[in-house]
Amino acid sequence: MCGITGFFSIGRERLSKSEFAVFNNSLSHRGPDYGSIKEIENEVKFLGHRRLSILDLTEKALQPMSRGKEGIYGEYSIVFNGEIYNFLEIKEKLIKRGHHFRSDSDTEVLLLSYIEWGEACQNLFNGMWAIAIYNSNNNSLFLSRDRFGVKPLYYYLHNGFIAFASEVKSFMKLPKRIRPSINSKLINYLAKPHEQNKYRLIKSQIIGLAAGHKLIINREGKVRIDKWWKTEDNLVEINYSYSQQVQQFKELFFDACRIRLRSDTRVGCSLSGGLDSSSVVSTINNIDYKNKLERREAEDWKNAFIFDFKDSDNSEYNYARLLASEVNFNPNVVSLKKDDSRITPEAIRKCIFHSESPNQLSLAQYFLYGEMRHKGIYVTIDGHGADEMLCGYSSYLKPSLIDSLFIKNKIGSFDDLKQVWNGYYSDGVMETEAPLAIPSKENLYKELGLNQSLNYTYENKRWTKLKRSLFNSFHHGSLQRILNTYDKIPMAHGVEVRSPFLDWRVVTYLFSLPNSSIIGNGYTKRILRDAMYGIVPNKLRLRKSKRGFGIPYESWLNGSMKDYVFDVINSKHYLENIFFNGREKSKVIKSSYAKEDYSSVRSQWATIQIVELHRMLLDY
Numbered sequence: 001m002c003g004i005t006g007f008f009s010i011g012r013e014r015l016s017k018s019e020f021a022v023f024n025n026s027l028s029h030r031g032p033d034y035g036s037i038k039e040i041e042n043e044v045k046f047l048g049h050r051r052l053s054i055l056d057l058t059e060k061a062l063q064p065m066s067r068g069k070e071g072i073y074g075e076y077s078i079v080f081n082g083e084i085y086n087f088l089e090i091k092e093k094l095i096k097r098g099h100h101f102r103s104d105s106d107t108e109v110l111l112l113s114y115i116e117w118g119e120a121c122q123n124l125f126n127g128m129w130a131i132a133i134y135n136s137n138n139n140s141l142f143l144s145r146d147r148f149g150v151k152p153l154y155y156y157l158h159n160g161f162i163a164f165a166s167e168v169k170s171f172m173k174l175p176k177r178i179r180p181s182i183n184s185k186l187i188n189y190l191a192k193p194h195e196q197n198k199y200r201l202i203k204s205q206i207i208g209l210a211a212g213h214k215l216i217i218n219r220e221g222k223v224r225i226d227k228w229w230k231t232e233d234n235l236v237e238i239n240y241s242y243s244q245q246v247q248q249f250k251e252l253f254f255d256a257c258r259i260r261l262r263s264d265t266r267v268g269c270s271l272s273g274g275l276d277s278s279s280v281v282s283t284i285n286n287i288d289y290k291n292k293l294e295r296r297e298a299e300d301w302k303n304a305f306i307f308d309f310k311d312s313d314n315s316e317y318n319y320a321r322l323l324a325s326e327v328n329f330n331p332n333v334v335s336l337k338k339d340d341s342r343i344t345p346e347a348i349r350k351c352i353f354h355s356e357s358p359n360q361l362s363l364a365q366y367f368l369y370g371e372m373r374h375k376g377i378y379v380t381i382d383g384h385g386a387d388e389m390l391c392g393y394s395s396y397l398k399p400s401l402i403d404s405l406f407i408k409n410k411i412g413s414f415d416d417l418k419q420v421w422n423g424y425y426s427d428g429v430m431e432t433e434a435p436l437a438i439p440s441k442e443n444l445y446k447e448l449g450l451n452q453s454l455n456y457t458y459e460n461k462r463w464t465k466l467k468r469s470l471f472n473s474f475h476h477g478s479l480q481r482i483l484n485t486y487d488k489i490p491m492a493h494g495v496e497v498r499s500p501f502l503d504w505r506v507v508t509y510l511f512s513l514p515n516s517s518i519i520g521n522g523y524t525k526r527i528l529r530d531a532m533y534g535i536v537p538n539k540l541r542l543r544k545s546k547r548g549f550g551i552p553y554e555s556w557l558n559g560s561m562k563d564y565v566f567d568v569i570n571s572k573h574y575l576e577n578i579f580f581n582g583r584e585k586s587k588v589i590k591s592s593y594a595k596e597d598y599s600s601v602r603s604q605w606a607t608i609q610i611v612e613l614h615r616m617l618l619d620y
Contacts, residue, residue, distance in 0.1 A: 001379075001496035002063070003027025003166040004079040004153075005048035006132050008141050010221030011160020014043040019175050024048030026173040027166055029354070030081075032494045038064035038077055040134055047134060049079045052494050054379060055087075055296070057264050061105035069115055075136055078111045081166050082129030082151045083498065085259040088296060090124055114142070119214060122228050126259065126504060130166060130209075139219035147229045147504050148385075148475070149211030150483055156180055156206050162217060167488065168206060168356050172620040180206055182617045184579055187610055191358050211475070231475065234504075235462065235512040245517055249509060250531040256503035257283045260381050261297040268303035268377035269329070270368065270497075273319025275525060275536070275543065276383030276392075280500055282536045284381065285327040303377055304329040307368050309552050310337035319540060326537050334371045336364065338552070343560035345567065353616045354492035357484055358609035364551055365489045373493040380490070384482055385501035388474040389510040390525040391466070391518050394436055395473075397421050399465035402444060403515055406464075414441050416520055423522070423544035466515050474507075553605070554598035565589065565601070565608065574611045582611070 005024045007015050015023075017039055024037050031050025038047045049063035068075040084090070087106035090113055095101070099112050106127075113121035114133055119142070128150035133142045143164065145153050155164040156171050158178060165171060168190060171180050180186070186206065209215055212229030238245065257280060261267060269281050281304060289297065304324045308317040317333070324331040336343065343363065351366045352358070372380060387393055391400065401421075404414040421436050445452050463471075473479060490497050500506065510518070510527075517527045523544065532541050557565065568574050569586040576582060585607050592600035 001030075001052045001054055001083060001491075002079075002081045003030030003050040003170075003491075004063075004081045004130060004132060005046075005163070005165045005170060006079065006141070007046045007161065007163050008134075008217060009044045009161040010217070013159055013161045013178060015046065015175070016043060017046075020046045020048060023163070023165070023170060023173050024050065026170040029494060030166060030491045034062060036062060036064065038066070040077060040136070045134065047077055047079045047132060052378060052491075052496060054083065054263055054265055054496060056103050056105040058103070060103035061107060063107055065107055065111060067108070067111055067115065076111060076115055077134045077136070078107065078114075079132050080107050080110055080129060081153075082127055082131075082146065083262075083496070084110055084125050084127040084129065085262060085498075085503075086124075086126040088262070119144075119228070122214070128498075128502070132164060141217040143209060143215040144228070145209045145211055145213055147212045147231070148483075148502055148507065149480060150487070150499070150502055152484070152487055153209045154206055155209060155215070157223070158205050160221065162223070169353070169617060169620055171206060172617055182614060187358070187579065187614055190356055190613070191606075191610070231471070231508060231511060234508045236509060238512050238514065242517060245513060246527055246530045249506075249527050252503070252505050252509055253279075253500060253528075253531065254283055254287065256500035256506050257381065258287050258295075258297070260498040260500055260503075261287070261301060262295065263298040263379045264296070265298065265378050266303065266376055267298040267301040267379045267381065268305055268332075268372055268375075270380055270382045271304040271306050271320045271324060271329070271331075272383070273306075273316030273321075273323065273540070274383070275528065275532075275540065276386040276501065278319075278323045278383075278536050278540045279386075279528060279532050280381055280383045281323060281329060282327055282532065283500075285329070286535055298379070302327075302329045303332065303375070305332045305334065305368055305372055305377075305380070307364050308333055308335040309364070310335050319543075323537065323540055332371060332375060334364075334368050336367065338555045338559035340560055342367065343556060345564045348561065348564055349612060349616065350492070351489070352609050352612050355485060355488050356613070357481070357488075358606055358613050359481060359485075360551070361553070361605065361609070362485050362489045363556075365485065366492065369490040369495045370493045372490075372495050378494060379496050379498065381498045381500065382486065383501060384486055384497070384499045385474070385479060385507075386525065386528065388477070388479045389470055389501070389507065389518075390528055391470065392524060393473075393478070394421070394424060396466060396469055396519075396524075397436060397438065398444075399469040400515065400519055401439065401441075402448065403464045403466050405441065405444060405448070405450065413520075416522070419522060420519055420524060420544075424524075462512070464515055466519070467511065470518075471511065553602045557598050557601050557605070558596075562593075568608050568612060573615050574608070577611045577614070579610055579614070580607060582607075 027050045031052045033053045034051040036049055047064040064077050064079050066077040084106040087109040091109045094112050101108055129146045130151040130153035131144040152166055154168055155162055214226055214228050216224045271277050271281055306320040309315040351363050355362055400417055404417050418438055421438050424436055486497050520526055523529055529541050569589050574582045589604050
């Protein structure tokens, strides 16, 4: 896990080695262990790497790494950010094909896979990655991003060159003569991580390579972008019973967790007390650890990190502590209260700067992963991705109910689904949500313009309204915002997040299942709950309520953050910003404070983040 950079000129632009080193070292937080650059061609082509040592901690695994097809040094050079979890299995195939290894790293496996199979190697990898490989034989550059966009990769096309990096802020460290402009379009782009997957060109010319895409630049400088992965083209046939589906999913999920334990450093887990993280921790605890050293699984892995919001009714601390006790994990608790002295202007600014996205403030996550690093944990296995495949949000209420009207498909009873959603907030309402308003069957028919006397059917049962909603959330919506947060905030501290639910085998399997396997029989996430029978304690496994990461913004805005808010809204940069009428917004926020209307203050919080991010990028 690391940060990568590169510069590839096909015009007149040149970059000195010292200038490129500044660009590369902008990612030192992602790779605090070592930094190195490779000047492939004098002032024309560079590859850069900042290392967070996870697999093979020796110098043999350093990047940029170069290998030749037949032992000729330097034909191919790679920089790589991420992990290839099945690298041991691929390594065995390469050894049988006559390849010899100099290290025990997944980077060398990746590079030799490209040498052996070319671009087709992407389909072999089970992992998360942003890859750059330079081929000196044909003077080409190959960039690739993992299937679902877990690892970020941005590139900047300008005046006959391309520069790429793991984070947008790095481009601000290019020499002034070629540095991109910081304008409203760039900030708007950063505010919408889910739209970055569309790789649309913006005025600043910074582009996010889309998930499941590759980019190739040939010797003439021609750029080609292709989509190498489509989830919908990799679904499987489900023609067996629900109990068999549960068993198949369980096997896939266990293996996804097992291979994510591969590490030469200590491993931890972020434990919220919800079903998803509880399933990850409980599964890890139930894996058979025979021959674990042979499989490169971490020796020290029973480390749970739990966040406790002291002033919030939404804290799931008690659930998390219960699970940690059940599985005998070492609980590391990070607490924050309303007037916590750690919520300083400096901490808030660092959080905004590293997130690169003016959305919600990720202070809780910032402190949590900072504590992991402090405790010597550089790898954490978390539960992201399940909500977007297993119906974890109330936004899936209406599409699931609509599907039940199409009764010929036998995809769920309206009354059963109504009971599922009625139980969604059964033991307490999230601070930011209202109780679910469940529409009647009659109103749904009327809204859709359907005749209740007819039995409707879908031409393609696989793509019901619920499945389309889940698919869009996963690939283009909420998950992309989550992945942005859970890459950049942990990596601000040099901590790597691994997500078993994002194993491509798990993803394609879950998207292949019928609605009734996902939601029904009284529950959302039905197949996960049933697969975790006897593994997750029933008190957690059968919880119906959904609380999420209930950050007490309003409490903080009236506590530790209040002075900071007033400092910002009174600043010249806020009052005269280029995005909105800062003087009017400042009046609104002050009026809301005077009325003790902290929910209205919160609604204006994004304006503060936008201005602060803009200022920090300008000053970087």
